[in-house]
Amino acid sequence: MPITLKSPNEIRQMREVGRIVVATLRALREVAAPGVTTLELDRIAYETVSRLGGQPAFLGYRGFPGSICASINEEVVHGIPSATRILREGDIVSLDFGAVARGLYADSAITVGVGAINLDAQRLLDVTQEALRQGINRVRVGGRLTDIGAAIEDYVLVQGFSVVREYVGHGIGRAMHEEPQIPNYGPPGKGPVLRPGMVLAIEPMVNLGTWQTKVCPDKWTVVTADGSLSAHFEHTVAVSSGGPQVLTLPED
Ligand code: MG
Ligand code: MG
Secondary structure (H helix, E strand, O other), X not given: OOOOOOOHHHHHHHHHHHHHHHHHHHHHHHHOOOOOEHHHHHHHHHHHHHHOOOEEOOOOHHHOOOOEEEEEOOEEEOOOOOOOOXXXXXXXXXXXXXXXXXXXXXXXXXXXXXXXXXXXXXXXXXXXXXXXXXXXXOOOOOOEOHXXXXXXXXXXXXXXXXXXXXXXXXXXXXOOOEEEEEOOOOXXXXXXXXXXXXXXXXXXXXXXXXXXXXEOXXXXXXXXXXXXXXXXXXXXXXXXXXXXXXXXXXXX
C-alpha cells in the first residue's frame, strides 16, 4: 500500500476532525477522577463526539467494543472501557480517542493522573509528552521517516525509561490506519522521504521498566511484561513545507 498524500482541503477537514478529538479528550480529562469508571468515560466520549458531528473511530473497529481505549497504570494501550474498572487516586490513565467525520480521521491520546500521583508517575508522563514533542520536531519535508522514532527513542533512553516496540504510529487520513508504520525507535535516516501532504499519527508508548509487553486474555488490553507503569501520548501531524502542523492541538 502506497502512502497517500492529502490535499490542503483534506488537511483542513482533518483539522476540523482534530478539533472534535481534542474537545472529547478535554471532556474526558475533566471527569477523570477517583471513583469514575472507564465505561463512564466511554459514554462521555460517545456523547461528546456525537454532539460535535463526528463518529467514534474505534467503536466496532475489528470488533472493539468501546469508543475510547482507556489503559490504567501498567496497561499500555487498547484497554477496554468497563463498568468494573474504577479510577483510583494515584492511577495514571491513558485515554486514546479517534474520530471520523465526512470520511476523514484524526487520532490522539493523552495520559492523565487521577488525583495526586507520585513523582515517578509524573516524570513518566512528562517524559512521554516531551518525547512526542521531540518526534514531531523531526517532521520536515525532505527528512526521513525514521528520524521521528530515533528522536523519540534517544530522548526516552537518556531519561532512563524504555520505548514500546511492538506497537507503532501510523499514517492516517481516509482510513484510521494507513501506511507508513511509524516505529518509536531505531536509527535515523531510513524509510520513506517525508513529503508535503503526508499525515502521520505519532504515538510514543513509554514504560518505566522494560520495553516488553504482553496481551491480556481479553485479547485487546496490552500490559507491560514486568508490570511497570506505561504512558502514551499521540498527535495527528501533517507534513508541510512550513514545518509540522499538529492537527490535534487545543486552540490555546
Ligand atoms: Mg490513538
Ligand atoms: Mg493511533
